[in-house]
Amino acid sequence: xxxxxxxxxxxxTEKGKDVELRCDPISGHTxxxxxxxxxxxxxxxxxxxxxxSAPDKSGLPSDRFSAERTGGSVSTLTIQRTQQEDSAVxxxxxxxxxxxxxxxxxxxxxxxxxxx
Amino acid sequence: xxxVEQHPSTLSVQEGDSAVIKCxxxxxxxxxxxxYKQELGKGPQLIIDIxxxxxxxxxxxxxxxxxxxxxxxxxxITETQPEDSAVxxxxxxxxxxxxxxxxxxxxxxx
Numbered sequence: 001x002x003x004x005x006x007x008x009x010x011x012x013t014e015k016g017k018d019v020e021l022r023c024d025p026i027s028g029h030t031x032x033x034x035x036x037x038x039x040x041x042x043x044x045x046x047x048x049x050x051x052x053s054a055p056d057k058s059g060l061p062s063d064r065f066s067a068e069r070t071g072g073s074v075s076t077l078t079i080q081r082t083q084q085e086d087s088a089v090x091x092x093x094x095x096x097x098x099x100x101x102x103x104x105x106x107x108x109x110x111x112x113x114x115x116x
Numbered sequence: 117x118x119x120v121e122q123h124p125s126t127l128s129v130q131e132g133d134s135a136v137i138k139c140x141x142x143x144x145x146x147x148x149x150x151x152y153k154q155e156l157g158k159g160p161q162l163i164i165d166i167x168x169x170x171x172x173x174x175x176x177x178x179x180x181x182x183x184x185x186x187x188x189x190x191x192x193i194t195e196t197q198p199e200d201s202a203v204x205x206x207x208x209x210x211x212x213x214x215x216x217x218x219x220x221x222x223x224x225x226x
Contacts, residue, residue, distance in 0.1 A: 004159075033213055033214075040219075041218065041219075042122075042205060042216040042217055042218040042219050043160070043205065043214075043216040045210070045213040045214070045215070048212040048213050050212070056211070056212045056213070059213070091159055091160070093159075098212075099148065099209055099212070099213065099214060100147075100148070100209045100210075100211065100212070101148070102147070102148040102165070102167055102209075104150065104162050104165065105150075105162075105214060106162070107152075107159035107160045107161070108159050109157075109158055109159045110158075110159050
């Protein structure tokens with residue numbers, strides 16, 4: 001079946017501009033996650049959505065970052081007034097249920113964001 | 117908070133040899149420990165996982181061991197092949213997400 005998809009695959013923007021990154025999770029998965037991976041680094045948790053519950057935003061690095069999930073499916077991560085330090089690969093993952101109970105997170109291919 | 121230390125950061129082995137990657141975690145409440153493989157330009161892919169009620173799990177050439185008392189778990193790859201070359205990440209569960217180690221770049225030399 002179809003996996004997690006993300007668009008665009010690459011995004012180059014100028015400092016100060018806003019960007020939107022999209023994630024389409026696996027159909028039927030209730031949980032959706034966003035992570036950030038800086039060059040040569042591990043994955044940094046950003047935000048988590050589970051069903052209709054309020055999202056866990058504890059990983060968002062600043063108020064320039066926000067995300068929404070419409071209809072319990074597609075999610076958009078928005079970065080306002082981008083800075084050069086925002087350059088990274090942004091990864092989306094989804095899982096059938098809760099990771100804390102051992103449900104596997106399946107990752108998309110990521111969006112590589114470059115802020116000039 | 118949760119912290120996962122992963123060693124080594126880079127590892128080179130000859131084809132056919134074994135590779136071992138070790139991780140130490142801090143949150144004793146964590147009960148699920150996956151390992152992911154990430155190839156260049158791709159997202160991480162789950163290769164094996166282990167839950168806290170078992171000490172070892174094996175899947176063909178890959179095995180994972182877990183020592184909950186010492187709070188460490190390890191990935192073992194036997195009979196390595198060039199296609200095993202990638203970056204490997206360990207992880208532990210947090211409240212709502214995974215906390216990842218910093219990764220190990222494995223190079224298998226033909």
